[in-house]
Amino acid sequence: MSNILIIDDEKAIRKTLSEILSYEGYKIDEAGDGEEGLKKFKEKSYDVVLCDIKMPKLDGIEFLDKAREANPDVPVIMISGHGTIETAVEAVKKGAYDYISKPPDLNRLLITIRNAMDKTNLVAETKVLKRKVSKVEEMIGESGPIGRIKETIEKVAPTDARILVTGENGVGKELVARWVHEKSNRVTGPLVEVNCAAIPSELIESELFGHEKGSFTSAVKQRIGKFEQAHGGTLFLDEIGDMSLSAQAKVLRALQEGKITRVGGDKDISVDVRVIAATNKDLLQEVEDKNFRLDLYHRLSVIIIHVPSLNDRRDDIPLLVDKFLGDICADYGIAKKAIEPDALEALKEHNWTGNIRELRNVVERLIILSGKTIVKEDVETYVLPKK
Numbered sequence: 494m495s496n497i498l499i500i501d502d503e504k505a506i507r508k509t510l511s512e513i514l515s516y517e518g519y520k521i522d523e524a525g526d527g528e529e530g531l532k533k534f535k536e537k538s539y540d541v542v543l544c545d546i547k548m549p550k551l552d553g554i555e556f557l558d559k560a561r562e563a564n565p566d567v568p569v570i571m572i573s574g575h576g577t578i579e580t581a582v583e584a585v586k587k588g589a590y591d592y593i594s595k596p597p598d599l600n601r602l603l604i605t606i607r608n609a610m611d612k613t614n615l616v617a618e619t620k621v622l623k624r625k626v627s628k629v630e631e632m633i634g635e636s637g638p639i640g641r642i643k644e645t646i647e648k649v650a651p652t653d654a655r656i657l658v659t660g661e662n663g664v665g666k667e668l669v670a671r672w673v674h675e676k677s678n679r680v681t682g683p684l685v686e687v688n689c690a691a692i693p694s695e696l697i698e699s700e701l702f703g704h705e706k707g708s709f710t711s712a713v714k715q716r717i718g719k720f721e722q723a724h725g726g727t728l729f730l731d732e733i734g735d736m737s738l739s740a741q742a743k744v745l746r747a748l749q750e751g752k753i754t755r756v757g758g759d760k761d762i763s764v765d766v767r768v769i770a771a772t773n774k775d776l777l778q779e780v781e782d783k784n785f786r787l788d789l790y791h792r793l794s795v796i797i798i799h800v801p802s803l804n805d806r807r808d809d810i811p812l813l814v815d816k817f818l819g820d821i822c823a824d825y826g827i828a829k830k831a832i833e834p835d836a837l838e839a840l841k842e843h844n845w846t847g848n849i850r851e852l853r854n855v856v857e858r859l860i861i862l863s864g865k866t867i868v869k870e871d872v873e874t875y876v877l878p879k880k
Contacts, residue, residue: 495610496520496538500530500556501545501572506595510543517603527551535563536865538827541590541609546573546580554587561588564828566616568609572597617826632665632672633816634809638801642669649796650676655748657793658771660800663850666771667731669798674727679767682726687719690732697740699756702747708757720753723766733793734774734785744768745789768793803845803852810841813849817856830860832867839872 497519501507504525511521522537524530528550534542542560546553557569571584574595581592590609593602632643649656650673658666667686674684692700699709703718719728730736736744747753748768752761770793779785803810814832822829845851855876863871 495540496522497606498522498524498530498533498537498539498542500524500527500542500548500553502526502548503545506545510597513599514606519606527553527556531556531559531563534560534567539567540613541606542567542569543606544569544571546571546584554584557584557587557589566613567828568612570605570609613826617823630668630671631816632668633812634806635812636806636809638806639809642798642800645796645798646672646676649673651678653767654795655767655793656769656796656798657776657790658769658798658800660771660773661802661848662773663848664800664802665849666773666800667729669800670727670729670731670769670771673769674729677727677767679726683723684727684729685719685723686729686731688731690735694737694740697737698743701740702743702753702755704756705758708755712757715755718753718755720747720764720766721762724764725766727767727769730768730770732772733770734772734776734779738784738786741786741789745786745792748789748792803848807841810852811837813852814840814856817853818860821853821857821860825860827860830863830865830867832859833869835869836867836872839869839877843872843876 495518497514499507499510499514499521500523501510502525507523507525511523515521522533522539524533527544527548530542530544531551544553544556548556551559553571553573557571560567560569565588568590569588571581571589571592572595573580573592584592590612591605593605632639634640646669656670656673658669660666670686671684674680687700689697699712699716699718701718701720703716703721704712706712706715730744743753747764747766751765752763754761776785776790776794780787780790814837818832819829840852840855843855847854858875859867859871862875
């Protein structure tokens with residue numbers, strides 16, 4: 494159900510509009526002056542605001558200015574019985590969605606509200622789509638470790654040096670790979686990602702190198718592998734520590750010779766690929782345990798970038814929280830929620846075993862379950878473990 498805020502100092506007007514719009518299925522809140530209206534506007538998410546111009550304490554134009562500062566995406570429809578053409582033009586210039594004279598024509602009012610609702614939905618959808626199609630997310634953080642990672646990326650991205658990204662689950666290793674590709678000379682080529690841990694060992698070779706029709710029972714047609722798909726670009730091998738030894742041997746050959754052979758084929762295929770690998774495992778320990786090839790490790794680790802855990806970069810938590818609040822609230826089509834300083838401090842003290850992925854989930858939980866402003870009690874109730 495859509496929420497509408499009616500701001501008018503005339504009680505009869507508020508009552509009439511409220512009854513009409515409630516009958517149409519809208520949920521209505523009322524305010525008797527601009528000051529009260531602004532307070533409600535900041536405390537709750539509205540889809541449309543109907544606002545009178547001549548009011549005590551805070552007039553409609555002043556309300557419009559402050560409302561657009563707080564949330565510019567909510568359409569404000571100005572309604573006035575004392576208006577002139579100049580007033581209407583001024584209101585629209587300042588960002589009002591429309592201007593309607595009193596007494597309002599009912600049909601025009603309802604059509605204007607529906608059009609305003611459509612605009613609100615389109616704005617929210619556009620923001621979501623823009624983020625989805627954007628090439629790469631921003632790397633958030635000003636701590637020392639993140640600063641060093643950014644410096645390293647700037648230096649190595651323009652080269653074709655292979656990179657091994659290490660770190661715990663959820664720290665953002667794939668974001669590092671995307672930034673390297675984005676700043677490389679291969680940015681116009683593809684970035685192909687493979688999660689080695691998510692592919693069964695018997696299928697990993699087919700996934701990476703492709704296969705010929707009839708090479709095994711389910712090979713009903715020829716398949717192009719990830720190495721060929723990434724030709725001219727970057728191949729990101731995530732969780733490479735989970736790759737089978739037989740697949741490791743073929744990856745080593747591809748790195749050494751720049752050639753691959755499809756499963757069931759005998760033809761060498763040249764590939765021009767930059768490989769970035771990532772792992773949450775200690776690969777040298779895996780080498781000792783005979784689960785990983787030492788020669789492949791040395792081929793992959795020309796440059797090693799270690800991404801610290803969130804517990805090791807707690808000073809970045811306020812920046813990350815602010816980013817997630819903006820993104821998630823935009824996805825939900827609501828005004829960005831505020832968070833009190835002591836609530837942020839409580840988040841900084843939490844033990845983030847799931848790293849940034851866990852933090853994002855926690856912020857989403859707080860957005861859903863808390864009020865207009867996230868307070869320390871919300872963190873204690875919905876985040877911190879019960880003692």
